[in-house]
Amino acid sequence: MTCRCILLVALVASASAASVFQRPINSDCVRVSTASTDASLFPNEFQISGTAVVNSDDYTEVETSTGFTVTYYDNYKVLNNTLAGEAYTLTQCGVSVAANELPSDARPFSIPLISLSLPETVPYAFLELLGVTDRVYDVSEYVVAPCGQRLVQSCNRVAPDSLSLNNATLLSSTIGAYTDGLVTSSNSAWPTQFTFSATEDPGLLQRAEWIKFLGVFFNLDAYSSNLFTAIKNEFEQTKAAALAQEGPKPVVAWINHFMYGTQEWYQLSFAAYKTELVEAAGVQPTEFSPSDLAFAWGTNETFANQTLALEAFLSVLAEVDIVIDETFVADPSTYHLGEFLMQFSSEGVFPTAEDVWFSAGKILRTDGLISAAAGLDWYEGAIPRPGKVLLDLVATTRPEALTVSGIVRGRGATHTPIWLRNIKDDPVVVTAADCTTAANGCSASPSTICPFISFCGNGSPVLLETNLTTGALPTGGKCTYAACPAA
Ligand SMILES: *[C@@H]1O[C@H](CO)[C@@H](O)[C@H](O)[C@H]1NC(C)=O
Numbered sequence: 226m227t228c229r230c231i232l233l234v235a236l237v238a239s240a241s242a243a244s245v246f247q248r249p250i251n252s253d254c255v256r257v258s259t260a261s262t263d264a265s266l267f268p269n270e271f272q273i274s275g276t277a278v279v280n281s282d283d284y285t286e287v288e289t290s291t292g293f294t295v296t297y298y299d300n301y302k303v304l305n306n307t308l309a310g311e312a313y314t315l316t317q318c319g320v321s322v323a324a325n326e327l328p329s330d331a332r333p334f335s336i337p338l339i340s341l342s343l344p345e346t347v348p349y350a351f352l353e354l355l356g357v358t359d360r361v362y363d364v365s366e367y368v369v370a371p372c373g374q375r376l377v378q379s380c381n382r383v384a385p386d387s388l389s390l391n392n393a394t395l396l397s398s399t400i401g402a403y404t405d406g407l408v409t410s411s412n413s414a415w416p417t418q419f420t421f422s423a424t425e426d427p428g429l430l431q432r433a434e435w436i437k438f439l440g441v442f443f444n445l446d447a448y449s450s451n452l453f454t455a456i457k458n459e460f461e462q463t464k465a466a467a468l469a470q471e472g473p474k475p476v477v478a479w480i481n482h483f484m485y486g487t488q489e490w491y492q493l494s495f496a497a498y499k500t501e502l503v504e505a506a507g508v509q510p511t512e513f514s515p516s517d518l519a520f521a522w523g524t525n526e527t528f529a530n531q532t533l534a535l536e537a538f539l540s541v542l543a544e545v546d547i548v549i550d551e552t553f554v555a556d557p558s559t560y561h562l563g564e565f566l567m568q569f570s571s572e573g574v575f576p577t578a579e580d581v582w583f584s585a586g587k588i589l590r591t592d593g594l595i596s597a598a599a600g601l602d603w604y605e606g607a608i609p610r611p612g613k614v615l616l617d618l619v620a621t622t623r624p625e626a627l628t629v630s631g632i633v634r635g636r637g638a639t640h641t642p643i644w645l646r647n648i649k650d651d652p653v654v655v656t657a658a659d660c661t662t663a664a665n666g667c668s669a670s671p672s673t674i675c676p677f678i679s680f681c682g683n684g685s686p687v688l689l690e691t692n693l694t695t696g697a698l699p700t701g702g703k704c705t706y707a708a709c710p711a712a
Pocket residue numbers: 303305306307311312313328330331
């Protein structure tokens with residue numbers, strides 16, 4: 226076996242321009258000395274779980290059911306986002322690995338990351354589940370999570386907007402000196418940017434599985450894998466209850482009055498994740514032929530005018546029991562039946578009592594939980610929680626499948642829908658005041674993420690003592706290791 230001890234060289238902070246982030250040498254980092262012996266800094270029990278594991282002398286590669294793989298080497302991991310076609314080398318802080326040892330086609334990071342910029346809201350929801358929002362420097366002003374709203378309001382930490390992500394001058398002067406990770410859904414040339422592709426993934430559970438991808442940047446590989454297993458189990462449990470329930474299976478349609486610039490049409494959505502949800506809830510999707518997807522008029526030859534398009538659209542809904550209206554509106558708080566009717570009427574054509582869903586008042590919206598700035602949690606907190614989303618759908622469409630005399634099966638309490646609301650009800654608006662974690666100021670340092678390995682005086686490695694059942698790392702900054710061999 227070749228000794229790779231030579232790679233374990235203590236990291237020396239290098240002087241550099243003020244606008245570049247300097248990672249503090251803190252307790253997140255492994256401490257090595259000339260005595261330190263060859264050891265894997267990412268032992269097997271702390272790795273992610275996946276669909277396939279390939280072992281070789283030099284590395285362990287773990288594949289997942291979605292678009293990324295992780296390859297573990299002794300001192301670094303390679304995280305490969307195959308959906309985005311990008312890879313990253315993640316080196317444990319405290320060691321330096323010679324650049325020519327690392328794959329050249331991968332962007333380098335020193336982990337655990339310590340300060341992130343989040344121009345989009347989705348990563349915030351995942352990081353909140355992982356418990357590392359104390360490592361978020363700034364976030365999109367549209368964030369719904371109350372503690373994200375507090376970051377924006379109390380600390381004025383608004384992440385650069387999507388139009389600035391390729392403006393190096395602007396990024397240097399805003400986030401350059403303060404962050405070591407810029408998380409976006411499409412790539413940019415910024416040296417600490419990486420691409421988080423959860424929403425590019427068509428599958429419902431696969432989207433949530435991207436929690437493991439973020440976990441890898443924080444050495445939460447095993448913990449995030451266990452979180453995902455729990456999310457998946459919750460989904461499967463609700464799905465089994467819904468599919469076991471006999472009786473009528475209502476027909477559900479996801480509808481939308483689309484208006485943007487000069488474009489306008491009525492639409493039925495069959496996005497893969499919605500179809501997956503509908504099937505898991507034991508309801509039926511609308512019958513359709515591909516030409517029914519968009520009901521447009523004017524320059525597009527489909528329909529001569531809006532009235533004819535709406536007539537055809539409503540006739541497709543004739544057999545539908547429940548509609549989920551996703552029409553974008555500036556203020557969801559004031560969107561009720563009257564506003565819905567204005568969206569879906571034209572020159573004497575509008576829903577009538579003959580439409581089952583309309584007469585039964587079965588019109589749902591996905592804006593049941595919103596921020597003070599009218600951001601929808603449906604596009605944020607719902608994404609890593611498919612099990613809860615399914616509970617919402619079953620509770621609003623087939624409550625009999627969930628409840629046994631008012632008690633949600635296996636849970637002991639009724640489920641109050643979070644994201645789906647009936648159009649007659651008001652959305653729930655959460656604000657910064659709903660952030661329940663203790664305010665820790667705008668420049669507090671994050672709690673420690675302990676390295677998995679500590680080196681004894683004689684150079685031998687010992688393992689971090691942690692809860693291997695949950696994979697959770699010790700909290701409170703206290704890192705405890707197995708006893709060193711007697712000198
Ligand atoms: C990432 O995966 C792609 C596709 O499998 C592969 O071609 C590429 O070499 C990988 N990159 C790294 C750095 O491993």
